[in-house]
Amino acid sequence: MEHRSSRSLRRWSMVLAALGLLQAGRWLPAFAAGESNVNAASKIGLTAMETPPGAWSAPGVDGNGQPAELMGPEVCQQCHWDRFESYENSPHGLALDRRTPAGRQACETCHGAGGNHVAGGGGRGVGGMRTFDLEKMSVEAINGVCLDCHSRGIVALWHGSMHQSRNLSCVNCHNVHGGHDKLLREPSQPQLCTTCHQQIRAQLLRPSHHPIREGKLVCTDCHNPHGTATERLISATTINDKCYECHAEKRGPFVFEHPPVRENCLNCHQPHGSSHEPLLKLKRPYLCQRCHNTLGHPSVLWARSEEDAAAGRSVYQLPPQLFMRSCTNCHVNIHGSNHPSGKQWHR
Numbered sequence: 441m442e443h444r445s446s447r448s449l450r451r452w453s454m455v456l457a458a459l460g461l462l463q464a465g466r467w468l469p470a471f472a473a474g475e476s477n478v479n480a481a482s483k484i485g486l487t488a489m490e491t492p493p494g495a496w497s498a499p500g501v502d503g504n505g506q507p508a509e510l511m512g513p514e515v516c517q518q519c520h521w522d523r524f525e526s527y528e529n530s531p532h533g534l535a536l537d538r539r540t541p542a543g544r545q546a547c548e549t550c551h552g553a554g555g556n557h558v559a560g561g562g563g564r565g566v567g568g569m570r571t572f573d574l575e576k577m578s579v580e581a582i583n584g585v586c587l588d589c590h591s592r593g594i595v596a597l598w599h600g601s602m603h604q605s606r607n608l609s610c611v612n613c614h615n616v617h618g619g620h621d622k623l624l625r626e627p628s629q630p631q632l633c634t635t636c637h638q639q640i641r642a643q644l645l646r647p648s649h650h651p652i653r654e655g656k657l658v659c660t661d662c663h664n665p666h667g668t669a670t671e672r673l674i675s676a677t678t679i680n681d682k683c684y685e686c687h688a689e690k691r692g693p694f695v696f697e698h699p700p701v702r703e704n705c706l707n708c709h710q711p712h713g714s715s716h717e718p719l720l721k722l723k724r725p726y727l728c729q730r731c732h733n734t735l736g737h738p739s740v741l742w743a744r745s746e747e748d749a750a751a752g753r754s755v756y757q758l759p760p761q762l763f764m765r766s767c768t769n770c771h772v773n774i775h776g777s778n779h780p781s782g783k784q785w786h787r
């Protein structure tokens with residue numbers, strides 16, 4: 441059974457190879473017209489390109505740099521209908537947009553010219569097609585094809601980013617054939633990112649967490665995985681500026697500022713998840729006691745009220761510092777206050 445189908449595939453291939461060569465001639469003028477449009481578009485700043493075409497995706501050569509004819513997508517479609525379909529249904533297949541592969545050499549923009557592949561009847565290793573397989577191509581070569589067009593906007597700071605320096609490839613996260621939204625490999629960002637970042641998955645499962653599991657936030661609300669000027673791939677000038685984007689009321693300015701708040705929200709909070717509500721690094725009062733000594737406040741677990749102590753009564757109670765919201769039972773406006781007597785954020 442297998443034998444017969446592979447033989448018939450070979451025969452079918454040869455017919456198509458001849459067909460392909462015929463079609464190549466028809467296709468070339470169309471490609472040439474596309475190319476001149478790309479150039480026109482780049483003059484008015486429309487193109488996504490920065491590197492001149494050719495650095496990685498030169499027309500007229502296959503993936504090994506050997507001269508090869510362009511076949512056109514109709515030829516590839518004959519044998520790779522599933523790949524054709526996923527490409528056609530993606531933003532890369534929009535021929536009206538001259539910046540896309542469809543506006544250039546279609547499949548062959550990415551895979552290299554297919555003349556030798558088709559003339560050889562198709563097949564693995566035939567005609568030097570680029571596979572984008574991490575076992576067969578270097579990360580640099582794979583990314584180079586994508587970066588030929590995607591060098592601005594969201595991807596502008598890729599070089600030198602943590603993910604680039606750890607040798608990640610665009611295809612670790614993207615699947616240009618039939619990927620999900622934004623051509624991602626997984627249906628959702630948390631699924632995608634936590635395939636590698638297991639410790640973040642664990643944090644998201646803690647009782648207090650940013651509502652990422654609930655779908656109200658995604659990783660890229662705070663991070664740009666393609667690189668940022670700020671540490672930890674944070675897509676804002678500072679961590680606090682990122683937090684203010686959604687928690688504007690914490691920005692102030694306040695008449696009475698609490699210095700650690702101004703300095704960095706992460707002095708007290710965890711960004712992903714914590715066992716201490718609300719997203720606190722430590723349980724109160726320990727959170728506060730990292731910086732404040734307990735002068736003026738009882739510092740032991742079981743204490744006598746001043747009244748009981750004065751009267752010599754041995755009534756020991758949990759002090760208010762340890763109930764419920766602990767220190768913030770009294771120091772309620774911990775992020776800062778504009779109240780005339782809010783110096784210690786009691787109001």
Ligand code: HEC
Nearest residue numbers: 513516520523524527532541546547550571572611615616
């Ligand atoms: C934007 C660049 C791009 C375009 C355009 C493109 N591909 Fe691909 N193609 C890829 C990448 C990347 C992969 C690797 C898929 C993966 O990550 O699993 C791939 C995989 C493939 C494979 C499987 C390779 C293997 O090793 O098994 C085939 C076949 C293929 N593409 C054919 C086509 C055809 C036919 C077209 C046009 C209809 C096309 N591609 C258009 C980038 C592209």
Ligand code: HEC
Nearest residue numbers: 453456511515516519547551554561562563564565569570
């Ligand atoms: C005559 C049929 C045929 C045509 C036409 C054809 N291919 Fe293929 N191609 C194959 C077969 C068969 C394979 C092996 C795939 C497999 O085993 O899954 C293959 C493999 C590939 C691979 C993986 C190469 C490798 O070395 O592993 C890529 C990429 C590819 N084709 C792209 C294209 C593109 C782009 C075109 C159009 C220019 C094209 N093919 C036209 C039959 C064809």
Ligand code: HEC
Nearest residue numbers: 488531539540541544549585586589610614616621622623
């Ligand atoms: C010939 C230029 C070109 C090449 C090569 C190219 N792209 Fe694109 N890509 C585009 C254009 C143009 C768009 C549409 C951009 C837009 O609408 O703003 C696009 C869109 C995308 C999108 C967004 C999809 C969406 O749903 O919004 C992703 C992700 C993407 N490309 C990834 C890749 C990856 C990964 C590669 C390499 C395997 C690649 N591209 C190669 C030109 C290219």
Ligand code: HEC
Nearest residue numbers: 583586587590594595598603608609610612613622660665
């Ligand atoms: C670590 C995972 C990861 C890697 C690696 C990665 N991306 Fe992305 N990319 C994403 C995610 C997640 C999004 C969706 C962002 C969003 O929805 O705002 C995205 C979106 C995009 C978009 C669409 C931008 C838009 O305007 O909507 C393009 C284009 C893109 N990536 C290109 C690339 C290229 C090129 C590379 C390789 C140099 C690459 N990506 C590497 C995760 C990644």
Ligand code: HEC
Nearest residue numbers: 630633634637640650652657658659661662663672679711
């Ligand atoms: C509300 C904003 C926000 C969201 C949403 C967010 N992060 Fe973060 N993330 C941060 C901040 C802030 C840091 C810096 C932590 C530090 O410096 O200690 C960080 C750090 C990280 C780190 C570095 C390791 C570490 O723990 O310090 C990884 C990895 C990470 N985030 C992955 C993710 C992933 C994956 C998602 C989505 C599931 C995500 N983040 C969602 C704000 C966020």
Ligand code: HEC
Nearest residue numbers: 602606608612613632633635636659660663665671672673
């Ligand atoms: C293929 C694996 C992989 C995927 C998928 C991945 N990452 Fe990473 N990421 C890494 C590696 C490796 C590092 C280097 C640090 C480390 O080992 O944790 C890293 C580091 C980070 C850091 C810390 C950067 C710093 O400067 O310390 C953040 C933030 C981050 N990733 C966010 C994301 C987000 C958001 C996604 C999903 C869009 C994602 N990652 C998907 C592998 C991955």
Ligand code: HEC
Nearest residue numbers: 648649651656661662679682683685686705709711718719
């Ligand atoms: C993209 C928007 C967004 C950004 C950016 C953001 N948050 Fe949030 N944050 C939310 C949402 C949504 C909630 C849930 C609010 C709710 O359920 O009412 C939340 C809740 C919180 C909570 C309360 C959690 C609880 O259990 O009640 C804290 C604390 C918090 N965020 C701190 C931060 C810090 C610190 C930063 C910066 C590292 C930050 N947020 C950045 C959207 C954001």
Ligand code: HEC
Nearest residue numbers: 680683684687690700701704705707708709718765768774
């Ligand atoms: C000195 C420690 C500390 C710092 C620094 C800090 N917070 Fe808080 N935050 C708290 C405490 C304690 C609570 C709980 C307050 C309560 O229970 O009344 C809280 C609660 C929150 C809440 C949820 C309840 C509410 O008030 O909306 C948000 C959101 C929040 N903080 C955001 C931030 C942001 C944004 C920053 C940085 C600008 C920040 N926090 C800096 C200690 C801090």
Ligand code: HEC
Nearest residue numbers: 698699700707727728730731732767768771774783784785
């Ligand atoms: C990262 C260190 C840090 C943490 C954690 C911290 N604080 Fe502060 N706090 C400060 C600094 C610094 C000042 C300013 C001291 C000054 O002006 O003398 C301050 C001032 C105060 C003041 C006013 C003191 C005065 O003399 O007016 C109060 C009250 C206070 N903090 C309560 C708290 C509470 C309650 C918590 C826990 C929710 C907390 N702080 C957590 C560093 C911290």
Ligand code: HEC
Nearest residue numbers: 725728729732735736737760761766767768769770771784
């Ligand atoms: C029962 C209410 C209450 C609780 C609970 C409380 N405080 Fe206070 N705190 C006050 C009052 C009232 C003052 C003002 C004292 C004064 O001005 O003489 C104060 C003053 C302060 C000051 C200013 C410097 C000082 O010692 O006079 C700091 C710092 C402070 N508290 C930190 C904390 C911390 C940390 C906790 C939790 C361990 C806490 N407070 C719990 C009521 C409280």
